[in-house]
Amino acid sequence: MMQPDDITFEYVKGRPYATNYEYSIDEWKELYTDDDAQFDKVITLDVTNLEPQVTWGTNPEMGVSFNEPFPEIQNVNDERAYNYMDLKPGQKAEDIELGYVFLGSCTNARLSDLVEASEIVKGNKVHPNITAIVVPGSRTVKIEAEKLGLDKVFKDAGFDWREPGCSMCLGMNPDQVPTGVHCASTSNRNFEGRQGKGARTHLVSPAMAAAAAINGKFVDVRKVVV
Known part of the structure; x- marks a missing residue:
């Protein structure tokens, strides 16, 4: 599961199927990674200079x-x-x-x-x-x-x-x-x-x-x- 961010919330806002947005966003914000979560691997990608x-x-x-x-x-x-x-x-x-x-x-x-x-x-x-x-x-x-x-x-x-x-x-x-x-x-x-x-x-x-x-x-x- 990937924690949604403000950019995601803003993208969904106002869309036809985003009913009860204010209520839903409170629920979505509860979807976050525990502070003590352990990951097998953390990957950071820098695509600043990525060509077509x-x-x-x-x-x-x-x-x-x-x-x-x-x-x-x-x-x-x-x-x-x-x-x-x-x-x-x-x-x-x-x-x-x-x-x-x-x-x-x-x-x-x-x-x-x-x-x-x-x-x-x-x-x-x-x-x-x-x-x-x-x-x-x-x-x-x-x-x-x-x-x-x-x-x-x-x-x-x-x-x-x-x-x-x-x-x-x-x-x-x-x-x-x-x-x-x-x-x-x-x-x-x-x-x-x-x-x-x-x-x-x-x-x-x-x-x-x-x-x-x-x-x-x-x-x-x-x-x-x-």
């Missing part, structure tokens, strides 16, 4: 920083992943020929994610080689995004603006990536066939996905002028 990440393989841990070459083969899982993704060690994310961009899923389609992505998309057009769709993370997110005019920003750029749902995250219904095609996806899983039979999924942030849709390939989003 891109996955090259077939599980979320098979990823590198944008400017980093794909690693050498260490085991049979790496070899299988490279074969499935049709990639080789030493290549970089910018070498990948993309065909699809999926900006959605419950993981990375919050309102803040869509706002960030829209700032990159605004005034631009989806690359002619890219099929790009946006699927808001929930009905509430979709409503709030449309109030801000984000749907128009994405549609004007050439994105499909969809209803909330699982969609291309797991190849739901017709929302599938064709066999052999590489997709920049803001979902949280990149297993073999996750987005369709033979689909090749690369997990990235919403900002990286938006930039890829416009440029037709992965680019360093930190260098994109908005």
Whole structure:
């Protein structure tokens, strides 16, 4: 169990399902770690200088920083992943020929994610080689995004603006990536066939996905002028 903090409380405040907020927050504040609690390990992560990440393989841990070459083969899982993704060690994310961009899923389609992505998309057009769709993370997110005019920003750029749902995250219904095609996806899983039979999924942030849709390939989003 993780102790909630003030940032979490503020995020929940005012949301449709946060009923009896004042009463609930008193209960939530009772969820804390005992002063004498013992932990097997304490890990501190400093991500101040973390570069944009891109996955090259077939599980979320098979990823590198944008400017980093794909690693050498260490085991049979790496070899299988490279074969499935049709990639080789030493290549970089910018070498990948993309065909699809999926900006959605419950993981990375919050309102803040869509706002960030829209700032990159605004005034631009989806690359002619890219099929790009946006699927808001929930009905509430979709409503709030449309109030801000984000749907128009994405549609004007050439994105499909969809209803909330699982969609291309797991190849739901017709929302599938064709066999052999590489997709920049803001979902949280990149297993073999996750987005369709033979689909090749690369997990990235919403900002990286938006930039890829416009440029037709992965680019360093930190260098994109908005």
